[in-house]
Amino acid sequence: MIKKYDFLVIGSGIAGMSFALKVADKGKVAILCKTNLEEANTYYAQGGIASVTKPTDKFEHHIEDTLIAGDGICDKEVVKMVIENGPAQIKELVNWGVDFDRNEDGNFDLHKEGGHSDFRILHHKDNTGAEVQVSLIDRIKNHPNIDIYDQHFAIEIITQHHLGQLIKHTTPNIECYGAYVLDIRTHHVHTFLSKITMVATGGIGNIYESTSNPPVATGDGISMVYRAKGLVEDMEFVQFHPTTLYNPGDRPSFLITEAMRGYGAVLKNKKGEEFMEKYDKRGSLAPRDIVARAIDNEMKISGESHVYLDVTHKNAEETKAHFPNIYKKCLEVGIDITKQYIPVVPAAHYFCGGIKVDMNARTTIKNLYAAGECSRTGLHGANRLASNSLLEAIVYADAAAKDSLKIIGNIDWNDRIPEWNDEGTSLNEEMVLITQSVKEVNQIMNSYVGIVRSNLRLKRAYDRLELLYKETENLFQHSVVSKELCELRNIINTAYLVIKFASQRKESRGLHYTIDYPKKNDHFSLY
Numbered sequence: 001m002i003k004k005y006d007f008l009v010i011g012s013g014i015a016g017m018s019f020a021l022k023v024a025d026k027g028k029v030a031i032l033c034k035t036n037l038e039e040a041n042t043y044y045a046q047g048g049i050a051s052v053t054k055p056t057d058k059f060e061h062h063i064e065d066t067l068i069a070g071d072g073i074c075d076k077e078v079v080k081m082v083i084e085n086g087p088a089q090i091k092e093l094v095n096w097g098v099d100f101d102r103n104e105d106g107n108f109d110l111h112k113e114g115g116h117s118d119f120r121i122l123h124h125k126d127n128t129g130a131e132v133q134v135s136l137i138d139r140i141k142n143h144p145n146i147d148i149y150d151q152h153f154a155i156e157i158i159t160q161h162h163l164g165q166l167i168k169h170t171t172p173n174i175e176c177y178g179a180y181v182l183d184i185r186t187h188h189v190h191t192f193l194s195k196i197t198m199v200a201t202g203g204i205g206n207i208y209e210s211t212s213n214p215p216v217a218t219g220d221g222i223s224m225v226y227r228a229k230g231l232v233e234d235m236e237f238v239q240f241h242p243t244t245l246y247n248p249g250d251r252p253s254f255l256i257t258e259a260m261r262g263y264g265a266v267l268k269n270k271k272g273e274e275f276m277e278k279y280d281k282r283g284s285l286a287p288r289d290i291v292a293r294a295i296d297n298e299m300k301i302s303g304e305s306h307v308y309l310d311v312t313h314k315n316a317e318e319t320k321a322h323f324p325n326i327y328k329k330c331l332e333v334g335i336d337i338t339k340q341y342i343p344v345v346p347a348a349h350y351f352c353g354g355i356k357v358d359m360n361a362r363t364t365i366k367n368l369y370a371a372g373e374c375s376r377t378g379l380h381g382a383n384r385l386a387s388n389s390l391l392e393a394i395v396y397a398d399a400a401a402k403d404s405l406k407i408i409g410n411i412d413w414n415d416r417i418p419e420w421n422d423e424g425t426s427l428n429e430e431m432v433l434i435t436q437s438v439k440e441v442n443q444i445m446n447s448y449v450g451i452v453r454s455n456l457r458l459k460r461a462y463d464r465l466e467l468l469y470k471e472t473e474n475l476f477q478h479s480v481v482s483k484e485l486c487e488l489r490n491i492i493n494t495a496y497l498v499i500k501f502a503s504q505r506k507e508s509r510g511l512h513y514t515i516d517y518p519k520k521n522d523h524f525s526l527y
């Protein structure tokens with residue numbers, strides 16, 4: 001079936017929903033998500049949103065902190081733009097009903113996280129993401145111009161390729177006409193034709209075995225755009241969060257927010273010794289790449305599977321009030337955080353790379369925008385500063401809305417697009433072919449493409465992945481399309497890009513650390 005919309009939004013996280021709300025007064029909007037509206041990285045965000053909102057803080061300080069974390073390759077113009085636009089977008093969120101915690105004097109209660117020189121993280125207890133997600137869902141459900149398609153999986157971006165033209169990464173003027181979308185309930189593939197398409201599909205955590213991301217984060221948007229010959233960038237920069245709860249079998253891994261270290265919690269080894277000062281004078285609040293590497297090293301030296309976070313020296317009632325969800329979750333697994341150390345371990349958390357966009361969120365494909373975690377704006381460089389991603393998502397959703405409203409009047413639907421072709425395919429009865437391959441990719445990425453890399457490990461990862469790639473493409477050609485198969489394909493595609501970019505970067509910078517090139521090399525010429 002063909003469906004026509006002015007705006008097609010793929011993803012119901014902060015980026016997709018805020019874009020939808022900003023354009024919906026000017027046209028019909030379809031918003032898709034592959035499970036339910038809540039299930040998105042956004043929902044799980046704990047720490048909050050970084051923005052300069054108090055008179056004693058300064059844009060220059062937030063800019064400086066972002067540039068330091070990014071380790072020399074942030075786009076300075078982008079950093080300035082995002083940070084200076086922050087307060088206006090925070091105001092918009094508040095108008096949409098997001099309830100950030102305030103002090104008795106009515107001002108925002110601000111937290112501090114690693115790499116920040118000041119208290120500037122707006123938050124709602126320790127579950128800011130859920131507060132944002134639920135508030136935005138409420139708004140989109142009540143907008144008459146927004147149609148919601150949950151359980152709808154975007155398979156491919158539609159371009160001239162689907163009109164029979166040969167498209168390469170060098171082809172000029174590739175255009176997007178919408179997307180092929182699988183209705184997971186009916187197994188039918190619909191053709192969504194749109195004038196403007198927004199990819200807001202979030203992160204990639206599930207290419208790894210251990211991740212803080214919910215299962216929806218499989219790099220779908222990045223893979224779709226790459227297959228459609230759009231450009232991607234910075235794919236080697238995967239951020240590992242230093243502190244997820246060590247509780248084997250938990251997937252996703254439960255996050256212990258960095259705000260807890262901002263509040264005074266300290267990283268310790270099994271003997272109860274603080275170890276971060278050995279690695280960085282900022283101690284437990286050094287930027288994430290440094291802390292994650294230090295923990296990795298401590299674990300390798302001691303042979304232990306985790307280290308500890310100690311918050312027992314803080315006032316117990318205050319700790320419970322600030323971090324009620326973490327307190328509850330840890331208690332469920334037998335740890336009273338006011339009395340006992342929390343066992344923690346790093347896990348894949350955030351993706352700095354992704355679909356290359358300009359400052360209007362335009363991708364390299366015409367009429368196709370990207371925002372949020374799937375995009376690469378230049379804000380994060382080689383390492384994202386904590387709590388800058390929700391900020392980036394709302395600022396770029398806003399930029400995309402403004403820009404697309406300027407051009408939509410000149411775009412028409414392309415009515416020559418053929419329906420999805422599943423000729424020659426049959427039902428794949430053996431789910432194990434897919435589930436086992438996902439496990440294999442996860443193990444390859446955890447073992448060889450983690451916090452510390454080497455030429456040998458990357459080569460091994462590439463060789464192993466190649467076989468899985470061939471098998472999966474063959475399966476895809478001959479099987480009736482399913483969410484699981486598409487996700488496997490996207491996981492492999494994204495993992496391949498991470499390995500490829502990591503192999504090309506012959507230096508260590510930010511989140512990319514390799515024992516073969518342990519130093520930063522400013523003459524390195526990828527940029």
Ligand code: FAD
Pocket residue numbers: 010011012013014015016032033034035036037039040041042043044045046047048049050128129152153154155200201202203212213214216217220221255349350371372373374386387388389390391393
């Ligand atoms: P998401 O919120 O992940 O939304 C993606 C959407 O795309 C989902 O609706 C999904 O169903 C949909 N989708 C994906 N693929 C398809 C497809 N093929 N077809 C249809 N729909 C699809 N950042 C901060 O700034 N501050 C924090 O405190 C913070 N804490 C975090 C804590 C955790 C545990 C995690 C995991 C992340 C945290 N982050 C934080 C990062 C931040 O939450 C994310 O970067 C951000 O929410 C991403 O928003 P998004 O809109 O880009 O994507």
Ligand code: SIN
Pocket residue numbers: 045046047048256257258259350385386387388389
């Ligand atoms: C956290 O709360 O530690 C996560 C913040 C982030 O990823 O930005």
